[in-house]
Amino acid sequence: MNTGKVTLVSAGPGDLDLLTFKAAKAIAAADVLLIDDLVNGEITTLKAPHARVIKVGKRGGCKSTPQAFIQRLMRRYALQGKHVVRIKGGDALLFGRAGEEIADLRHAGIDVEIVNGISSGFAAAAALGVSLTHRDHCQGVIFVTAHLRDGTEPDWAALAATGMTLAIYMGASRIDSISEALGETLAPDTPAAVVQWAGTSRERRVCAPLGEIAAQAAAQQIASPAVILIGGAIGEAIVEVAARGEPLRQLSA
Structure with a gap:
């Protein structure tokens, strides 16, 4: 089976009207959606009908999904040939641990695409x-x-x-x-x-x-x-x- 890919989508500050067209298209084309806690929950209305939705909440001072577990999920599904969309609040490249995820995915030979958003x-x-x-x-x-x-x-x-x-x-x-x-x-x-x-x-x-x-x-x-x-x-x-x-x-x- 061919290796899939991971798209790091920036969901912006919360208003779905502030999503880019590129972000909306990536979400609609996903096989798996990994959604951060601060992302507007209504974003799942944009998903493809077959997409699996997994919430991976990360909040300072609150119970959070371990970063290592999130990265394992991305690798697992991508290596199964799926298109994994990791949805982050704000802009993925600003205080979103994107650097760790990009390095981990590249090390595993998985293609990564980044969609910017509004911080x-x-x-x-x-x-x-x-x-x-x-x-x-x-x-x-x-x-x-x-x-x-x-x-x-x-x-x-x-x-x-x-x-x-x-x-x-x-x-x-x-x-x-x-x-x-x-x-x-x-x-x-x-x-x-x-x-x-x-x-x-x-x-x-x-x-x-x-x-x-x-x-x-x-x-x-x-x-x-x-x-x-x-x-x-x-x-x-x-x-x-x-x-x-x-x-x-x-x-x-």
Whole structure:
């Protein structure tokens, strides 16, 4: 039997309208669908009638399907000649362990195709109506995870010193320590925001100065999954809220 293939499909932040045509076609052509926990469950309505659906949830701080098991599933079905579609939330290449999966599949002689999508960081920026790279405020954006594999923290001082917009993933549970660490370099009035479930019908968001963002997020019960955005560019959202005469904490869907 001929070896099948694996397609890593980026499902985007949740809104099915944000799927690419290429992603939808890959899902419809699948023999096996491996679906991450954060993916919109309605995505299975796009599947081919014969496709087998397997949920392989992975959530920080929650019971998760082991990564090694997921990789074994992909290898097993692909080596049976099947087209395996691994559906990941956001963009597969950004904090989705795609690197480990690609290396493992290539080592097994299995072809891998990658379909890009919209990461939650961009969905969060769209929710706030801001440009992450607004040229009046910064020269770029840094995507960083607060959840490091070895348990250590990123060098927050070095990141803050860049002057770039910071898009922090998987940091909702430690927003207090993150804002405190960044506050050693950045001014307490540096604009910040937290967007939970960005790009979905459950989206909620809060905007406040860095020195207050942790307390405001807690008051609004903003929790994982969420993206933290920090930097001058985020101030554009604060300006908009002020223009509407709303308290910052009310910047929520």
